[in-house]
Amino acid sequence: MAGPQYVSLAGHVCLRLLETPCLYDRNNDDLYELNDEGLTALKLCRGHLTLEQVGLESEFQQFCLAEGLLVLHDQPRPRPLALGPGPLPSLRYLELQITWRCNLACRHCYLGPARGVDMPVARVAALLREFEAMNGLRVLISGGEPLMHPAWPEINALLSAAGMRRVLLSNGLLLDEKRLAGLNCDEVQISLDGLAPGHEMLRGPGSFAPALEAARRVRAAGLGLSIATMAHAGNLAEMEGLAELVQDLGAREWGIDAPCLAGRLSQHPELAVTPREAAQAMAYAFGGSYHGSGTGPEGQALACGLHLATVAADGRVAQCGFYLDDPLGRAEEGLWTCWQRRRPLELARVQGCRDCQVALDCGGGCRFRAPAPDRPDPVLCALMEQPAPAD
Ligand code: SF4
Numbered sequence: 001m002a003g004p005q006y007v008s009l010a011g012h013v014c015l016r017l018l019e020t021p022c023l024y025d026r027n028n029d030d031l032y033e034l035n036d037e038g039l040t041a042l043k044l045c046r047g048h049l050t051l052e053q054v055g056l057e058s059e060f061q062q063f064c065l066a067e068g069l070l071v072l073h074d075q076p077r078p079r080p081l082a083l084g085p086g087p088l089p090s091l092r093y094l095e096l097q098i099t100w101r102c103n104l105a106c107r108h109c110y111l112g113p114a115r116g117v118d119m120p121v122a123r124v125a126a127l128l129r130e131f132e133a134m135n136g137l138r139v140l141i142s143g144g145e146p147l148m149h150p151a152w153p154e155i156n157a158l159l160s161a162a163g164m165r166r167v168l169l170s171n172g173l174l175l176d177e178k179r180l181a182g183l184n185c186d187e188v189q190i191s192l193d194g195l196a197p198g199h200e201m202l203r204g205p206g207s208f209a210p211a212l213e214a215a216r217r218v219r220a221a222g223l224g225l226s227i228a229t230m231a232h233a234g235n236l237a238e239m240e241g242l243a244e245l246v247q248d249l250g251a252r253e254w255g256i257d258a259p260c261l262a263g264r265l266s267q268h269p270e271l272a273v274t275p276r277e278a279a280q281a282m283a284y285a286f287g288g289s290y291h292g293s294g295t296g297p298e299g300q301a302l303a304c305g306l307h308l309a310t311v312a313a314d315g316r317v318a319q320c321g322f323y324l325d326d327p328l329g330r331a332e333e334g335l336w337t338c339w340q341r342r343r344p345l346e347l348a349r350v351q352g353c354r355d356c357q358v359a360l361d362c363g364g365g366c367r368f369r370a371p372a373p374d375r376p377d378p379v380l381c382a383l384m385e386q387p388a389p390a391d
C-alpha cells in the first residue's frame with residue numbers, strides 16, 4: 001500500500017493576493033482565481049502535510065495534480081510560504097529598464113538617443129524583492145538593450161532566484177547560444193518590426209537576420225518566445241508575411257503596437273500610419289496584453305496600465321515608459337510608496353469613451369497615444385470599429 005503523500009505547490013507555482021486571491025503558474029503565465037476555501041487549503045500545501053490533511057476539494061485537487069500545480073512527495077519536504085498583503089490596485093507587471101545603452105539606433109525609439117545610464121545591481125535586487133513581496137507576477141527586463149548592461153551576469157544571477165515570471169526584451173543582436181544557455185528567464189521577447197525591409201527601415205541595415213536567428217535560438221533553447229512589432233508605414237504591406245513567420249517561429253504571443261509620437265519618432269513623420277492602418281495591423285496580434293484596463297471596486301471602468309509600472313534606468317518610477325516625465329516617484333522611496341500614488345483614470349472622465357458601447361472591452365486604448373487625456377484613442381476606436389472621435 002502506498003504511504004502518505006505529502007503535498008506542496010510546484011516550484012513554478014505561487015499564491016498571489018491580488019483583487020482576488022489567485023494561484024499563479026509562472027511557467028505558463030496562467031492565473032487561477034481562488035475562493036477562500038481554496039486559498040486556505042493551498043496555503044497548507046507546504047510539503048509538511050498530506051493530501052488528506054490539507055483537505056482540498058476533490059475536483060480542484062485532481063485538476064491541480066493533473067496540471068502539475070501540486071506535487072507529491074513520499075517524505076515531508078517542508079518549505080516556507082512568504083505571502084503578505086498586496087496593494088490595490090494590484091501591481092502585477094513591472095518593467096525594469098535596466099540600461100539606456102543600446103547597440104541600435106531605431107528610428108522609432110521613444111527613449112531617444114542611447115545613453116550610458118545603468119540601473120545599479122543593488123537597485124535591481126531591491127526592486128525584484130519589493131515586487132515579489134507586493135505579489136507581482138511578471139517582470140520585463142528591458143532597456144535600451146538589456147544585454148548591454150555592464151553587470152548583466154550579476155543581474156542574470158539575481159533573476160535565477162526571482163519568484164515571478166521573468167521576460168527579457170531584446171533586439172536579439174547579442175543573444176548568442178552561450179548567453180541563452182545561461183539565461184535565467186522564462187521567456188524572451190524579440191522585436192521584429194516587419195520582414196527584412198520593414199524591420200531594417202526602423203532598425204538599420206543588417207539588423208533583421210540576427211533578430212530572426214535569435215528568435216529561432218530562443219525556441220531551440222526551450223524558452224517561451226514572444227514577438228513585439230511596431231506598425232509603421234514601411235511594414236503595413238508585410239503584415240501577412242510576418243504573421244506566417246511569427247506562426248512558424250512558434251511564438252506564444254505577438255504584440256503589435258501603433259506608434260506614439262515620442263523620442264526619435266518625432267523626427268520621422270514618414271513612419272506615421274493612420275488609425276485605420278494601425279488597427280488593421282494590430283488585428284494580427286495575439287496573446288496577453290499587460291497594459292490592460294479594468295474595473296474598480298465599484299465596477300467603474302478604469303483606463304489602461306491598471307496593473308503596470310515602469311522603473312527607468314535612472315530610478316524614476318512611472319505608470320509606464322511614456323510617463324517618465326511625470327513620474328510617481330523614485331525607486332529609492334520604495335516601489336510600494338510610488339505605486340500608492342498611482343490614481344487610475346476613470347473612463348467616465350474621458351469624453352467620447354464615457355458613453356461608448358465597447359468601453360469596458362476597449363478600456364479607452366492607450367492614454368498616451370490619445371490626442372488629449374480626456375479624448376478617445378483613435379487607433380482603438382478604429383480597431384473596435386467605433387466611429388472616429390470628433391475633433
Ligand atoms: S499609456 Fe499606452 S503605453 Fe502606457 S500603459 Fe497605457 S496603453 Fe500602455
Ligand code: SF4
Nearest residue numbers: 353356362376377381
Ligand atoms: S472604442 Fe474609442 S471611444 Fe470607445 S472606449 Fe475605445 S477609445 Fe474610447
